[in-house]
Amino acid sequence: MAMPTILVRRNEPELVVPAVPTPYEFKPLSDIDDQEGLRFYRSGIYLYRQSDAKAGADPAAVIRAALAEALVHYYPLAGRIREASPGRKLLVECTGEGAVFVAADADAALEELGDVMGPPVPCHGQFLCEPDGAYTGAAVVGRPLLFFQVTRMRCGGFVWGFQICHCLADAAGVVQFLTAVSEFARGVPGAPTVPPVWAREIFSARRLTQAIVRHHPEYEPVPDAGRDKVSPGDALVHRSFFFGRREVAALRALAPPELRTKSSRFDLIAAFMWRCRANALAYDAGDLVRVQFVVNARGRKGRSPAVPKGFYGNAFAFAVAESAAGELRRRPFGHALLLLVSAKVQAMEEGHLESVANLMVARGRPRFAVARTYVVSDITRSGLRDVDVGWGCAVYGGPATATLATFHLAGRNEAGEEGVLVPMRLPAPAMERLKLEVARGLGKTLAGAPSRVSLSEIGFAKL
Structure with missing residues (x-):
């Protein structure tokens, strides 16, 4: 669909400081937080409709005041990152300088953005304070850690865009913070329902040994990494693929019997899309290709030390499966799933996660490798869509943009069925091949023969 053209008039940015004075101190980030690959800003967008119950209320003023209250409890987000040398260790100087806030007005109604089901959100650049992806690496040092923009739409609805430094929070941590903002916006008295916990020391390297006790291919490039078939600088197109009840059942039926009960919905979809994507990009048979995905440490039974409730830092490791492209193409779906x-x-x-922390210190905090790698994470249960600042649940709440890395998002197809959306971004010829690969892979189970399955029948979602 054609992107709409809208005019957004932004007020001058301002710094919102905590509502009351907060401690001045230095807080070291963990050795998971400060790896090179997380030194960037995550972005997200919420779309809210007009609410009769909030008639006359200014959403920008409401969210601005709530932000000031939330920063009292999350005061490191009002500080600035510093880098110590040697070792490139990151610390947060809790200066209380504040987060950037922009109030804006648009000449369009929310409906003009269309039925937004996943990224990229139309006109997302107009709803974010800074260009998406503009600040990475050393650019996170000394900069504000949080940016909010609230854009009032002509219809009475509004768009809330945010950008937050990934070194401070993972997806669960971001949702926890935004939920705190939403509670203050709704007038919930006192402290956030879930008090924030810093506790970054639980993911710091064991200084005495710094032993790397596991293999970590995610930080080792594939051979001949420069021969990849796709890069962010290519002309890329977007498309989302939908997996509802029928599609997930079809994948489970394709799985080997011993994996059908062991494999989660994420496992099935991620393995399937890895295989389809690798085939669509037409890698040479001997090329090593990977899927890389997030494994969260929260809530894991028996983990020592346990991740405390309220922890909002990065609490995950990357898992990596790899295969020769020819093997992935030749062998059945169960091969990819088992890997x-x-x-x-x-x-x-x-x-394992402690080994990652030790690797960061021992090897200078390297960036994770991405060549010939399908990077994906599951945020279907993150609660991102449920943040309510007083105007009810958002029409859309999720990532602002899609990149070569992707997410599993809670979403729906054009018929209104709830399921999983997988946004993809590839060169146009590869995207056409990907649509056929997905149709071929699901078609045998859904309709008996690929030729009898239309793209709409197997759940493609249009953006």
């Missing part, structure tokens, strides 16, 4: 499930089990082993 992915096995990689997940390894990343969940006791000591």
